[in-house]
Amino acid sequence: MQVLGLDLGGTNIKWAVLDSGGGVDGAPRPLGYGSLPTGAEDGPEAVAERLLEAGRRAIGIHGDADGIGVGVPGLFDRATGAIELFPNLQGAWPGFPLRARLEGQFGRPVAIINDARAFTLAEGTLGAGRGCRTLVCITLGTGVGGGVLIDGRLHLGANGRAGEIGHQVVVEDGPPCGCGNRGCVEPLAWAETLARLAGRGTAAEVYAGAADGDERCCAAISEVARYLGLGLANVTTVLVPDRIVVGGGISAAGELLLEPLRAAVRARAPLVEPDRIDIVAASLGSEAGAIGAALAALAALEETSAAAR
Ligand code: BGC
Secondary structure, three states: EEEEEEEEEEHHHHHHHHEEEHHHHOOEEEEEEEEOOOOHHHHHHHHHHHHHHHHHHHHHHHHOOEEEEEEEEEEEOOOOOEEEEEEOOOOOOOOOOOOHHHHHHHHHOOEEEEEHHHHHHHHHHHOOOOOOEEEEEEEEEOOOEEEEEOEEEEEOOOOOOOOHHHHHHHHOOEEEOOOOEOHHHHHHHHHHHHHHOOOOOOOHHHHHHHHHOHHHHHHHHHHHHHHHOOOOOOHHHHOOOOOEEEEEEHHOOOOHHHHHHHHHHHOHHHHHHHHHOOEEEEOOHHHHHHHHHHHHHHHHHHHHHHEEE
């Protein structure tokens, strides 16, 4: 089978095409990737058109897909595939019938998955979390996304929303968050805060400055790592994962961020032998979300065919 994954991001829509077999140990094998600008400011209708355009381009290059997965930056209704909340994507998204719209146009089944849960599926299946039974993943970018594998399977909880690591409250009545709450990890630790604390334009500039020894950049990373570390330590105490995989803009930071995160988890999750838990960088790069969306499409097709048997 061949599946297509689309990752709806604030800046770009990425796509990945996967062959369901043919990879290492029979794992799915990526066949190709691409992207186009999201143009989020044009609103949901235009963005849905661009998702179609991205999908058509991918299909034009690699041939038809049996199923399509779409990673979205927030919450959606599992039954209808309509969007509920995108904390960081502008436009009138709540209620937008994304799955119905795309299924109608592609004429193929569409599975919707949260973007960070898609990242988790990808890193857990093909990337830095491969082989872990209990895995925690976090993505640092415009938002702070998360996902959890338990017994090797994506844990979505009773209503499909489990894994929102960035929306744990770590400062009571702290800064407002796009989700409507206050003091979540996200506004304390996302790329925008990091850049502001360091007086730089982007997170990548902060990491470059820190690598050159700039004190303000180093201090900004420590501050952000404090809150991320708190969030990760709490999750660690509850789940005791085999590994924590950190992705998103992190690729530029590497050990500069990973080391303070390890120190925070060691300091704040002392009961659960935190030294045993690896905290590592993601390995699939910026395509992880699209790969994970394609894996979600594959899982949905397999479920449908199992139900039909
Ligand atoms: C949303 C998550 C999403 C993350 C990254 C957060 O604000 O709540 O659902 O995964 O941003 O897009």
